[in-house]
Amino acid sequence: MSVAKKDYKRITVKTLVDMKANGEKISMLTAYDYTMAKIVDGAGVDVILVGDSASNVMAGHETTLPITLDQMIYHAAGVVRAIERSLVVVDLPFGSYQSDPKEALRSAIRIMKESGGHAVKLEGGKEVKESIKRILNAGIPVMGHLGLTPQSIYKFGTYTVRAKEEEEADKLKEDALMLERIGCFAIVLEKIPAKLAKEVAESISIPVIGIGAGNGVDGQVLVLHDMLGMTHEFHPRFLRRYMNLYEDMTSSISQYVKDVKAVDFPNDEEQY
Ligand code: KIV
Numbered sequence: 001m002s003v004a005k006k007d008y009k010r011i012t013v014k015t016l017v018d019m020k021a022n023g024e025k026i027s028m029l030t031a032y033d034y035t036m037a038k039i040v041d042g043a044g045v046d047v048i049l050v051g052d053s054a055s056n057v058m059a060g061h062e063t064t065l066p067i068t069l070d071q072m073i074y075h076a077a078g079v080v081r082a083i084e085r086s087l088v089v090v091d092l093p094f095g096s097y098q099s100d101p102k103e104a105l106r107s108a109i110r111i112m113k114e115s116g117g118h119a120v121k122l123e124g125g126k127e128v129k130e131s132i133k134r135i136l137n138a139g140i141p142v143m144g145h146l147g148l149t150p151q152s153i154y155k156f157g158t159y160t161v162r163a164k165e166e167e168e169a170d171k172l173k174e175d176a177l178m179l180e181r182i183g184c185f186a187i188v189l190e191k192i193p194a195k196l197a198k199e200v201a202e203s204i205s206i207p208v209i210g211i212g213a214g215n216g217v218d219g220q221v222l223v224l225h226d227m228l229g230m231t232h233e234f235h236p237r238f239l240r241r242y243m244n245l246y247e248d249m250t251s252s253i254s255q256y257v258k259d260v261k262a263v264d265f266p267n268d269e270e271q272y
Contacts, residue, residue, distance in 0.1 A: 011046050011087040013119060013141045013185040019046070019218070020207040026219025028089075028209050029227070032058050032075040036224060037082035045086055047209070049221060050076040050117065052091040052151070057225050064150045065094045069107055076115035089143050090117035094151040097122050097131045104131035108140050121188065123149035125175025129182065136183045144179040146172050147213065148191035161212070163192045173200060180204040188221060189213040191238070212238035 008015050019026050028047035031037040032054040040048055054075050055067035069092075076090040090111045097104035108120045119141035122128060132142050148162045156162070163169045172192065179187055186207040189197045194214020201208040201217045210217035222239065225231050229244040259265035 028221035034078040037079040080116040101134035
């Protein structure tokens, strides 16, 4: 369906629900710092996710597990300072919400107070239901995340497609309904069959944002550094690269090195 894009001045959680109701697809990208967030916001992306993928992309860890709450707040505060229009959603990192609902609420409050983010995202279904309820009761919007949940990578063992089997697909559908029922404003579905993702999106009224979940959902999210081609060792089928910044940056930086060595930089106009 082709739908005229409304000119939303500021995206709120309510805007996203309205977008779904109006059939307008939602765009979401990650950002972890001021400079990138300014570009992403200015380009008209609806939702900026300060993802715990910062653990991989910004810090070079193998998984998302090591990033701390303090580090997430640092990244999110820079993003919030940059934005004029986008909704900023901040990931609750591993270990900041799983142990008990009170700790989950304390972590979410720290994110909201210290970074200025607009909502939090956390991974999981019924296992974290009480934590989500506690956060929602404090007036903090929550985005769910089902399917491949990278904070559980050691339980899964691999980053392959989730919920291909009926049992896991049924649990995912139940979890999605539960997340809607208790008041989440949206759900991310990561790396699951497109048919299942479409079925989930059609069964609930809150937006479903997919990554590796096909085009039958209400919006898409990608990791910014992947879609810009800054990372180049990661080739999942779902990733579309819009640039090849790895090559462009490498050749520009090599040229700079050559210019410095040849005393070509700075030239007469580039000095005082
Ligand atoms: O941390 C992240 O970047 C994410 C997206 C992959 C959805 O959770």
